[in-house]
Amino acid sequence: MSDKHIDKISGVSTTGHEWDGIRELNNPMPRWWVWTFYATIFWGLAYTIAYPAWPLLTSSTKGLFGYSSRAEVVQDIAAADAVKGSYVEMIKGKTINDILADETLRAIAVSAGGAAFKVNCVQCHGSGAQGSSGYPNLNDDDWLWGGKADTIQQTINHGIRFAGDGQTRESVMPAFADVLDRKQIQQVSTYVASLSGPAAEQSNIEPGAVIFAENCAACHGANAKGNRELGAPDLTDAIWLNGSGEAAIAAQVKSPKMGVMPAWGDRLGETSVKELAVFVHSLGGSE
Amino acid sequence: MQDQSEIIRLEADAVNSARTRQPLYAPRRKIFPKRASGDFRRFKWIVMAITLGIYYLTPWLRWDRGPFAPDQAVLIDLVNRRFYFFFIEIWPQEFFFVAGLLVMAGIGLFLVTSTVGRAWCGYTCPQTVWVDLFLVVERAIEGDRNARIKLDAAPWSFRKIATRVIKHTIWLCIAVATGGAWIFYFADAPKLVADFVAGAAVASAYVTVAILTATTYTFGGLMREQVCTYMCPWPRIQAAMLDETSLTVTYNDWRGEPRSRHAKRMALAGESVGDCVDCNACVAVCPMGIDIRDGQQLECITCALCIDACDGVMDKLGKERGLISYTTLNDYNANMALATAGSTHPVNPALVRNPDGRLSNKVANISLRKLFRPRTLIYLGVWSAIGLFMVYALLTRNRLELNVLHDRNPQFVVLSDGSIRNGYTLKLLNMVPRQRSVRLSLKGAFPAASMSVLGSGKPEGGAFDIELEPDRLKTIKVFVRQAAGQAAAPFQEFKFVIEDNAGGERADYTATFNAPETAQ
Ligand code: SF4
Ligand code: SF4
Numbered sequence: 059m060s061d062k063h064i065d066k067i068s069g070v071s072t073t074g075h076e077w078d079g080i081r082e083l084n085n086p087m088p089r090w091w092v093w094t095f096y097a098t099i100f101w102g103l104a105y106t107i108a109y110p111a112w113p114l115l116t117s118s119t120k121g122l123f124g125y126s127s128r129a130e131v132v133q134d135i136a137a138a139d140a141v142k143g144s145y146v147e148m149i150k151g152k153t154i155n156d157i158l159a160d161e162t163l164r165a166i167a168v169s170a171g172g173a174a175f176k177v178n179c180v181q182c183h184g185s186g187a188q189g190s191s192g193y194p195n196l197n198d199d200d201w202l203w204g205g206k207a208d209t210i211q212q213t214i215n216h217g218i219r220f221a222g223d224g225q226t227r228e229s230v231m232p233a234f235a236d237v238l239d240r241k242q243i244q245q246v247s248t249y250v251a252s253l254s255g256p257a258a259e260q261s262n263i264e265p266g267a268v269i270f271a272e273n274c275a276a277c278h279g280a281n282a283k284g285n286r287e288l289g290a291p292d293l294t295d296a297i298w299l300n301g302s303g304e305a306a307i308a309a310q311v312k313s314p315k316m317g318v319m320p321a322w323g324d325r326l327g328e329t330s331v332k333e334l335a336v337f338v339h340s341l342g343g344s345e
Numbered sequence: 346m347q348d349q350s351e352i353i354r355l356e357a358d359a360v361n362s363a364r365t366r367q368p369l370y371a372p373r374r375k376i377f378p379k380r381a382s383g384d385f386r387r388f389k390w391i392v393m394a395i396t397l398g399i400y401y402l403t404p405w406l407r408w409d410r411g412p413f414a415p416d417q418a419v420l421i422d423l424v425n426r427r428f429y430f431f432f433i434e435i436w437p438q439e440f441f442f443v444a445g446l447l448v449m450a451g452i453g454l455f456l457v458t459s460t461v462g463r464a465w466c467g468y469t470c471p472q473t474v475w476v477d478l479f480l481v482v483e484r485a486i487e488g489d490r491n492a493r494i495k496l497d498a499a500p501w502s503f504r505k506i507a508t509r510v511i512k513h514t515i516w517l518c519i520a521v522a523t524g525g526a527w528i529f530y531f532a533d534a535p536k537l538v539a540d541f542v543a544g545a546a547v548a549s550a551y552v553t554v555a556i557l558t559a560t561t562y563t564f565g566g567l568m569r570e571q572v573c574t575y576m577c578p579w580p581r582i583q584a585a586m587l588d589e590t591s592l593t594v595t596y597n598d599w600r601g602e603p604r605s606r607h608a609k610r611m612a613l614a615g616e617s618v619g620d621c622v623d624c625n626a627c628v629a630v631c632p633m634g635i636d637i638r639d640g641q642q643l644e645c646i647t648c649a650l651c652i653d654a655c656d657g658v659m660d661k662l663g664k665e666r667g668l669i670s671y672t673t674l675n676d677y678n679a680n681m682a683l684a685t686a687g688s689t690h691p692v693n694p695a696l697v698r699n700p701d702g703r704l705s706n707k708v709a710n711i712s713l714r715k716l717f718r719p720r721t722l723i724y725l726g727v728w729s730a731i732g733l734f735m736v737y738a739l740l741t742r743n744r745l746e747l748n749v750l751h752d753r754n755p756q757f758v759v760l761s762d763g764s765i766r767n768g769y770t771l772k773l774l775n776m777v778p779r780q781r782s783v784r785l786s787l788k789g790a791f792p793a794a795s796m797s798v799l800g801s802g803k804p805e806g807g808a809f810d811i812e813l814e815p816d817r818l819k820t821i822k823v824f825v826r827q828a829a830g831q832a833a834a835p836f837q838e839f840k841f842v843i844e845d846n847a848g849g850e851r852a853d854y855t856a857t858f859n860a861p862e863t864a865q
Pocket of ligand 2: 627632633634636637644648651
């Protein structure tokens with residue numbers, strides 16, 4: 059800095075830069091500032107040496123500490139697995155009813171099953187397990203194949219009408235369009251609807267009951283209460299898988315829809331299925 | 346000059362005063378505060394003993410809370426998210442108590458500052474207290490001001506190295522103890538100290554101790570007054586809170602000036618002399634390196650040591666104490682007006698004295714009454730109101746709580762008999778460290794409602810007994826069911842109620858029951 063530029067008031071030399079007669083004083087930086095500045099430079103260098111930083115042609119420097127965020131994730135997962143491990147072992151080693159009897163295990167199975175449910179089951183049964191037309195609501199107390207913990211487990215393991223599993227639950231409802239004429243279908247539908255609510259055409263009920271006894275009672279039972287061995291639904295209750303009312307019943311009688319559920323046992327493994335069964339069992343409608 | 350023979354004049358330079366202070370880029374000039382003695386110093390020793398005592402010893406106090414809660418009187422249990430303070434236990438959702446305390450601390454600081462100035466800085470600020478402690482060590486090892494100046498200037502010798510090593514080692518020990526004490530607030534102290542020494546404590550404990558050791562050592566030992574002057578925001582904020590009725594450490598130049606080192610001679614010569622004999626005692630003791638005779642300065646932390654120093658001098662001179670004193674600006678101005686005949690003349694100390702040499706009774710002095718003014722009373726009022734509200738809230742708070750989450754997906758479930766079911770997740774908070782059994786029931790329930798608890802058997806008389814673990818939250822799943830065709834509206838309100846079976850506390854929660862529109 060040339061001595062020519064000395065600010066008259068402060069006695070400090072200026073940089074020589076001038077704007078509208080205002081000159082910039084050339085005070086040195088405060089020492090704490092300078093030292094902080096050097097410290098940050100040192101820190102920056104040290105940091106890039108200690109951790110992966112400098113780009114190379116195909117990768118980057120590895121850093122003295124050999125740190126890697128991937129390795130950290132792997133460690134975290136291993137740590138989480140280690141914590142989970144003992145519980146998973148316990149769930150694996152116990153029957154589903156034992157798990158239900160143990161409050162802690164049950165809570166763990168419910169949350170693990172809930173997570174598995176969100177990945178594998180919500181596509182059909184809905185995120186709240188509430189189902190939709192053709193896909194059963196798992197919250198209610200109406201079970202086609204049984205609502206006990208072990209029967210639920212069996213259903214999840216082997217699926218329903220699932221070709222790929224030898225132990226799958228099988229049943230077929232014939233299409234009555236070939237057996238019954240329009241009027242008969244109308245009559246039997248009215249009869250079935252009348253079992254759980256008021257019927258539109260009273261005169262259809264009696265002939266409908268006769269048709270029911272001849273054609274339907276074999277599977278659905280003489281009292282129409284259904285048969286879980288066959289997955290035949292209870293026709294007297296308030297829950298209708300494929301829609302309530304005469305029209306929906308008639309459509310089902312003519313050409314029945316029959317759902318398929320995949321077998322999950324092979325895919326998810328014994329433990330996950332057990333957890334799923336505990337979760338479904340805990341939704342509130344189970345037996 | 347005989348009467349002043351015992352007054353030792355010190356060559357003390359106020360290194361941080363506006364006249365002499367270095368530019369910021371120049372190396373710092375060290376301050377070697379001289380030991381002061383007097384009433385304020387004694388008071389400060391007591392404050393120091395109390396504050397350090399509280400800090401170091403609190404974690405070791407025990408408080409029996411039974412087998413299900415820690416027995417440490419003050420404990421911030423971050424892992425379990427509990428705060429224990431003697432008989433008070435705070436859960437995370439009661440954090441407003443802590444927030445309230447912080448608000449009170451803030452307003453308390455306003456109150457203190459507007460009445461007695463920077464008392465926080467001068468007496469209780471950890472920076473001040475620890476610097477004081479570090480200075481005690483420094484003085485014990487290196488001697489008082491002159492010895493330290495001499496040692497500092499001396500070339501490196503074995504003795505110098507030895508004293509320095511001893512001093513810094515003791516400082517470091519204090520720093521480690523300070524950092525160490527901190528972590529004991531967060532875990533069981535006796536266990537942690539054993540773990541810590543054995544190397545078995547969690548990493549964060551060591552990191553915390555290391556950081557606090559470093560800050561204590563650097564701030565208390567090396568940086569000292571620079572922390573107050575350059576780093577701390579409080580001096581700036583406080584400046585905005587002082588007013589003309591706040592007490593500040595003031596040099597009363599209306600009786601001190603004109604200062605003179607040859608008072609007697611000048612008095613004989615008929616010249617006007619003030620009380621200040623320019624002995625620099627006030628400068629030598631100042632830990633901030635300023636000269637209070639320059640007037641109020643940002644650097645002054647009002648530690649009052651210069652008052653002690655000057656009072657000692659005044660005692661020896663046989664004059665009234667208080668040449669440097671706690672004074673309000675109002676009083677100061679009044680006295681100044683007195684001494685300058687309404688600022689028409691230079692200060693004439695004779696004007697504030699009676700012919701017999703004693704201070705005139707027209708001189709304004711501090712009085713307690715002046716501390717009570719609208720501003721301080723408002724601060725006091727707000728402060729006490731918050732305090733009282735917190736005490737009230739603390740005494741009446743419920744240690745049993747209930748929170749309810751209504752299932753939304755699905756909102757309701759139709760069961761096979763046509764009845765409607767809603768699901769709820771209940772969170773029962775047992776906030777006392779003992780087991781409790783509560784009875785869960787429905788109140789104000791809509792027609793034909795019944796309840797079941799997942800995993801429990803049949804209800805007794807429509808209610809369930811639920812065991813709550815000590816000091817824990819329990820989550821249960823509850824289903825409420827209404828028979829077919831009974832729903833009066835798509836949304837029906839009712840209450841979940843829990844009652845302590847041993848009598849006493851109860852809690853309730855208003856929930857709704859959803860039904861399909863068509864179910865009515
Ligand atoms: S104010 Fe008091 S301590 Fe300071 S120089 Fe004057 S007489 Fe000495
Ligand atoms: S001027 Fe006096 S009160 Fe202020 S910091 Fe210095 S010694 Fe303390």
